C-alpha cells in the first residue's frame with residue numbers, strides 16, 4: 001500500500017519509527033514532513049496529506065502531532081477526508097470497518113511507539129464493511145455537499 005505520512009515537530013521521532021515499521025511491513029511510504037524537530041504548525045501537514053489522499057496520490061494517510069487532534073481537525077477540512085484520532089486499536093479497526101476512515105491520526109504525547117504500531121496494524125488490517133454503514137458514510141458526504 002502507498003501511505004502518506006505527516007507530522008509536526010512534536011511527533012518527528014515517532015514519525016521516523018512508524019515510517020520504518022511501515023516499510024518493514026512492505027508498504028511504500030511518502031513522507032510529507034515535517035522533517036526535523038524545529039517548531040512548525042500541524043495544519044500544514046494535515047492539509048498536504050489530506051490532499052494527497054483525496055487526489056489518489058496515496059492510498060491512505062497517517063498523521064501524528066502531540067495529541068493527533070489538531071492535525072486531524074485540519075485534515076477533516078478537506079472534502080472527502082474521514083480522519084480519525086485513535087489511542088487504541090479497537091477504535092482504529094472500527095473506524096475503517098464502519099466509517100471507511102482514510103486517515104489515521106494519533107498523538108506522540110499520548111501513545112508510545114509500541115501501542116502506536118498496534119493501532120496502525122489494526123487500522124491497516126481492517127476493511128470497510130459497507131452495507132448499512134454505507135448509507136451513513138453517504139450522509140457524511142451529503143453534509144460536505146451542503147457546505148459547497
Ligand code: RB5
Pocket residue numbers: 008010042065066067068069070071
Ligand atoms: C504542538 O504544541 C501541539 O499543539 C500539537 O502537536 C498538537 O498536539 C495539536 O493538536
